[in-house]
Amino acid sequence: MAIPTENLGALNVFVQAAEARSFTAAGRQLGVSSSAVGKSIARLEARLGVRLFHRSTRAVTLTPEGSLFLERCRRIFCELEAAELELSQTRAHPNGVLKVSLPLVGMLMMPTLTAFIRAWPDVELDLDFTDRIVDVIEEGFDAVIRTGEATDSRLMTRRLGAFQYKIAGSPEYFERHGIPQSPEELLGHRCLFHRYPTTGKLESWCLLDGRGAPMEDLPRAAVSSAIEPLLYMAQEGLGVVCLPDFAVREQIAAGTLVPVLHDAVKHSGVFRILWPSSRHLSPKLRVFVDFMAEALFRPA
Missing domain, CATH: 1.10.10.10 (Winged helix-like DNA-binding domain superfamily/Winged helix DNA-binding domain)
Structure with missing residues (x-):
């Protein structure tokens, strides 16, 4: 009918x-x-x-x-x-509010997000940082950035890039404590751990000892539910961290952190951006998706 x-x-x-x-x-x-x-x-x-x-x-x-x-x-x-x-679109210029949900680790994406704001000043970013599962459509988000696979058939998705985890510490710390040559040597070091705020569990460093067994009892010097304090403490020489490579990229380039045990950590992940499939990409969303895909994992 x-x-x-x-x-x-x-x-x-x-x-x-x-x-x-x-x-x-x-x-x-x-x-x-x-x-x-x-x-x-x-x-x-x-x-x-x-x-x-x-x-x-x-x-x-x-x-x-x-x-x-x-x-x-x-x-x-x-x-x-x-x-x-x-x-x-023939006359549209990207503008207006763009509501985006990011994981808490997304706070480390601020250099990229800041670069987007400078490139597109007429787009007002409304950023919500949370590790909870959000309902993109119900909560009115234009897009979400998350790790892992997309499972919601109502959403379109684009891969932003993959990341690896790196173990790093400051040059001053390694001068005092020595550079570990194997995962087992970390048992004599001060380890700075990230705790998932949603579950309260410590994030595993995914290390294996010489026998191939998981190493779960590394000594803890400090624990934080946010990553920024861990970065600060590591740069201050208080211990070593195991964080995504994009989180320590600028510090390594600046020499304030030094990566060690390059092949020891097997943990990796993928960031994706998702948006409602019922919507065509508006100019503001299109430039945001393209910008993040191009710039987020660009070498420092």
């Missing part, structure tokens, strides 16, 4: 409710009551002659027909957004 143009609002209500799996959450996003959302969905179901949702006191879930209709509605809105974007 054809849906008149004036009923696009009802389709938007349906999409919001389907993605949120909640009439209440959809109502919050749309600025209306959950009852108004329910009535709009009921009118749409009556017009289509099919049931779009299974309703219970706890949640709403899509029927098979609802799932098919959701995919078609997403394509409709993507085409509308693409048409608007096509018309506006």
